Each structure stands twice: as C-alpha cells, then as structure tokens.
Amino acid sequence: xxxxxxxxxxxxxxxxxxxxxxxxxxxxxxxxxxxxxxxxxxxxxxxxxxxxxxxxxxxxxxxxxxxxxxxxxxxxxxxxxxxxxxxxxxxxxxxxxxxxxxxxxxxxxxxxxxxx
Amino acid sequence: xxxxxxxxxxxxxxxxxxxxxxxxxxxxxxxxxxxxxxxxxxxxxxxxxxxxxxxxxxxxxxxxxxxxxxxxxxxxxxxxxxxxxxxxxxxxxxxxxxxxxxxxxxxxxxxxxxxxxx
Numbered sequence: 001x002x003x004x005x006x007x008x009x010x011x012x013x014x015x016x017x018x019x020x021x022x023x024x025x026x027x028x029x030x031x032x033x034x035x036x037x038x039x040x041x042x043x044x045x046x047x048x049x050x051x052x053x054x055x056x057x058x059x060x061x062x063x064x065x066x067x068x069x070x071x072x073x074x075x076x077x078x079x080x081x082x083x084x085x086x087x088x089x090x091x092x093x094x095x096x097x098x099x100x101x102x103x104x105x106x107x108x109x110x111x112x113x114x115x116x
Numbered sequence: 117x118x119x120x121x122x123x124x125x126x127x128x129x130x131x132x133x134x135x136x137x138x139x140x141x142x143x144x145x146x147x148x149x150x151x152x153x154x155x156x157x158x159x160x161x162x163x164x165x166x167x168x169x170x171x172x173x174x175x176x177x178x179x180x181x182x183x184x185x186x187x188x189x190x191x192x193x194x195x196x197x198x199x200x201x202x203x204x205x206x207x208x209x210x211x212x213x214x215x216x217x218x219x220x221x222x223x224x225x226x227x228x229x230x231x232x233x234x
Contacts, residue, residue, distance in 0.1 A: 043154075043209075044228075045209065095222050101213055102223055109159045
C-alpha cells in the first residue's frame, strides 16, 4: 500500500513571495505518477501539476513547479510570485502506473494562506 | 475538457431520511467512479469505487448498507445515504475516470455535495 504525507498542515506567504509545500510518499512501485491538487474555498478539486516518475525533469506549469526526488521519495511544490487566488488547500496525490480506474492516494493536505 | 456534474450541491434534511446524490460524466464515458467524503480542513477520504454494471468496492470501515452506490451506466453513479443521521453530515465528492494512464487527468471531480442532517 502507498502512503502520502504532507508534514505542513498550514502555511502562509506574503503576496508575490515564493512558497514551497512538502510531500513525501512511500511505495515499492517503480512506475507511478504524482500530482498536486488545489482546493480553493469553493471546494472544487483543481489539478495543478503532474509528474511521471520515469521522467527526471521536474514538471513546471507557469508559476508552479515541483522538485521531484525519486530516491528520497519527495515531491515538493513551489509556488512563485504567490497570488491571493492561490489561497487554498493543497493535496499531494500518488497513483500507480497501470492502475485500473486511476485510483489516487491523497496526502493530508496543506492549507495555504496568501497574505496581501 | 471533461466535465462531471454532481447534484445536488447542498442538501439539508431531517434525521432518518434518505438522501440521493447523483454524479454524471457529461461528455465522456466513465469506466470507474469514486466517492469521497471530506470533513472540514481534512483530506478526501475514499469511500468506495464503482465500475459500471458491477458492485461497488467499499473501503474498510465504510458501511455498505448505509452508503448505497449504484453505477448503472457509464455516465451515472449515485450515492444514497440511507436513514441519515447528524454524524453523516459532511462534504461528499464524486469523481470519474476513463481508466488507463492519465493523459490529462486521472480523475475528473464533481463540485461536491454539502450534506447537513438536522
């Protein structure tokens, strides 16, 4: 079984600053995917970024980037130039490759507050 | 993009009544649908996984007779909370997937249902 751990229940950052959210996971799988989801106060689940484990290059989506350390089983999310709209719960998620149905294992979440 | 519609978005009802929540994939056929429960400031807790035409697979600790799941077609799954009580009050989220390696997103999420039992 896989586990995903987010060690920071809450974080805050000043607008325009950079913040990094931590995520570690435990698995015996070699092929898998990792994701970061954002859940704003509206409670919609929004996919922010995804990373394939076989890719060494870290994924980047505009202001969002990851630091994927496969050996350390670490998958942190960096948000640059933080905006007020980034205020949300952020969930790290794991999925095995070839998983029928695409089942996700979620971390406990990090509540991020962006301050003006 | 793929859209999942979840209805109702908010329901308030008296203790003892049953509540049905619908989850529809609007523009794709979902081979698998998932039902989650989320308490305030907590993560999504998977309740069950359902595949079209077969019985749902419930996670440990989830009462099958309390939370009835029907996945009658490739575009519709329903969750019925039977004889609901205040402790069943929560936020319920469904999601749908087409299976296989995620080209874009592994699961497409509905907007959730806030259930309040008085």
